[in-house]
Amino acid sequence: MSILEIKELGKTYGTGPRATHAVGRVTFDVEEREFVCVVGPSGCGKTTLLKGIGGLLEPTRGEVLVNGQRVTEPPPETALVFQEYGRSLMPWTSVRSNVLLPLRHKKLDRAERGRLVEEAVEAVGLTRFLDHYPWQLSGGMQQRVAIARALAYQPAILLMDEPFASVDAQTRGDLEDLILRVREEFGITILFVTHDIDESVYLADRVIVLTHSPTEVKEIVPVPLPQPRDQIATKASPEFVELRAHVQRLIRVERVPASV
Amino acid sequence: MTRRRTLAVGLEILVPVLLLFGWQLYTVHAHSFKFPRLSTILVDFKKEWLFAHVGSDLVPSLERIGAGFAIATLVGIALGVLLGMSTVLRRIATPHIEYWRAMPPPALLPISIILLHSIQNRQKVAFIAFFCVFPVLLNTIDAVRGIDPTLIDTARSYRVPWQQRVWRIVLPSALPQIVAGMRNSLALAVIMMVLSEYFSSSSGVGYQLLISKNTFQFGPMWAAIVLIGLLGYLLNALFLLIERRLLAWHRGWRAATPQ
Numbered sequence: 001m002s003i004l005e006i007k008e009l010g011k012t013y014g015t016g017p018r019a020t021h022a023v024g025r026v027t028f029d030v031e032e033r034e035f036v037c038v039v040g041p042s043g044c045g046k047t048t049l050l051k052g053i054g055g056l057l058e059p060t061r062g063e064v065l066v067n068g069q070r071v072t073e074p075p076p077e078t079a080l081v082f083q084e085y086g087r088s089l090m091p092w093t094s095v096r097s098n099v100l101l102p103l104r105h106k107k108l109d110r111a112e113r114g115r116l117v118e119e120a121v122e123a124v125g126l127t128r129f130l131d132h133y134p135w136q137l138s139g140g141m142q143q144r145v146a147i148a149r150a151l152a153y154q155p156a157i158l159l160m161d162e163p164f165a166s167v168d169a170q171t172r173g174d175l176e177d178l179i180l181r182v183r184e185e186f187g188i189t190i191l192f193v194t195h196d197i198d199e200s201v202y203l204a205d206r207v208i209v210l211t212h213s214p215t216e217v218k219e220i221v222p223v224p225l226p227q228p229r230d231q232i233a234t235k236a237s238p239e240f241v242e243l244r245a246h247v248q249r250l251i252r253v254e255r256v257p258a259s260v
Numbered sequence: 261m262t263r264r265r266t267l268a269v270g271l272e273i274l275v276p277v278l279l280l281f282g283w284q285l286y287t288v289h290a291h292s293f294k295f296p297r298l299s300t301i302l303v304d305f306k307k308e309w310l311f312a313h314v315g316s317d318l319v320p321s322l323e324r325i326g327a328g329f330a331i332a333t334l335v336g337i338a339l340g341v342l343l344g345m346s347t348v349l350r351r352i353a354t355p356h357i358e359y360w361r362a363m364p365p366p367a368l369l370p371i372s373i374i375l376l377h378s379i380q381n382r383q384k385v386a387f388i389a390f391f392c393v394f395p396v397l398l399n400t401i402d403a404v405r406g407i408d409p410t411l412i413d414t415a416r417s418y419r420v421p422w423q424q425r426v427w428r429i430v431l432p433s434a435l436p437q438i439v440a441g442m443r444n445s446l447a448l449a450v451i452m453m454v455l456s457e458y459f460s461s462s463s464g465v466g467y468q469l470l471i472s473k474n475t476f477q478f479g480p481m482w483a484a485i486v487l488i489g490l491l492g493y494l495l496n497a498l499f500l501l502i503e504r505r506l507l508a509w510h511r512g513w514r515a516a517t518p519q
Binding site: 104 | 411414418419424428512516
């Protein structure tokens with residue numbers, strides 16, 4: 001049994017002739033400890049799909065299973081990291097308190113909570129900034145706080161919605177390597193939505209390429225690149241270049257001509 | 261920059277002093293008993309309010325403002341969070357809020373006395389609280405509705421229970437706007453205090469205003485006006501001081517984030 005099963009998931013907004021079919025019929029599985037990236041053309045309902053998987057949005061068709069259990073509300077096994085770090089962090093309180101948020105209602109003693117927070121913040125390299133406000137940090141650091149918060153929650157599955165889309169290229173490379181390292185260290189399963197083809201091939205064990213709306217799975221591309229990956233060596237390897245070109249071709253066909 | 265600031269502070273002090281000086285100059289020559297000399301007003305102020313009537317009138321007035329404002333704040337925030345989070349409740353409540361908010365306060369003075377069988381604190385506090393609730397209530401509703409959906413989704417995905425969602429996310433997030441509403445309510449509380457005491461009372465600053473008017477004592481009447489003005493000014497200043505501490509994060513955040 002896969003840790004995460006998405007079965008014919010669909011989401012339609014509205015009814016009748018004015019209905020918008022955001023997600024058509026999406027089916028795929030994610031294995032335990034796997035890193036799966038989801039890429040697709042712009043506006044193909046990636047965020048809708050991820051919110052459906054995370055239990056934040058009720059699908060109009062199909063179902064999501066986490067460890068065989070049907071998702072009807074946000075499951076305790078998943079944590080979600082949003083693209084807009086500036087809006088998902090609480091500006092009125094410290095980094096420490098932000099990371100503590102998902103632990104306050106867990107049955108843990110005080111020391112255990114403190115330990116989880118400190119471990120998670122250390123894993124993203126922000127120990128020095130525990131008592132800063134999030135807005136005192138740079139964009140990339142704020143996203144690291146959001147990642148630390150997700151790690152402290154000890155999820156089995158980390159869902160990430162274009163988490164590095166609003167940071168500069170250099171920071172982005174650092175964050176990509178950070179998430180690969182964290183995945184090893186914490187042994188978690190990651191489902192990572194992105195529109196960046198390079199990023200998807202660099203990070204993933206498998207890349208799931210989506211069609212345009214109403215979204216379906218176009219192709220599942222295995223990425224047999226060796227671990228650990230390296231920003232320069234991996235991206236320069238012929239296998240990487242070949243895979244990237246393949247994914248790019250799949251997506252280009254999917255672009256709606258009228259929108260070009 | 262510092263020179264400009266010094267100049268600004270200097271003017272802030274100089275202008276009122278000049279105005280008061282002008283008042284004195286005018287009243288010395290006017291010999292009008294309706295406009296007593298500034299010096300006379302100050303003498304009466306000292307006689308009345310330093311500290312003969314402090315215990316008997318100023319303290320009761322402050323108590324009424326304090327209690328009315330506190331009740332209005334608590335009710336306004338609690339109700340505002342509820343109505344801000346529930347579309348159905350908001351739809352039901354809005355016409356009622358708009359109706360009573362549009363009511364001129366003096367129109368409810370007589371009925372408040374009859375309904376509460378009181379011209380004492382019970383009626384005064386209720387009257388102040390009733391009208392001070394609206395700025396807090398409306399600002400809270402607006403702020404709660406405006407909370408970033410990403411923040412709510414974050415809390416939901418971490419399964420944060422609703423009590424903690426209200427306490428740790430909704431309230432802090434709405435606080436800057438709630439505090440702005442509270443500041444309007446505080447100014448309103450001073451008005452409602454004077455109004456209710458002037459209409460019917462046996463103590464209070466507003467009552468002293470009425471007594472001195474009825475006995476044609478214009479010096480004490482002006483002294484009471486001066487006191488009421490000072491009261492409003494100082495309460496607002498005190499509130500700003502607390503606000504600056506409470507919302508320090510908000511200023512930093514706004515400065516750091518392009519809005």
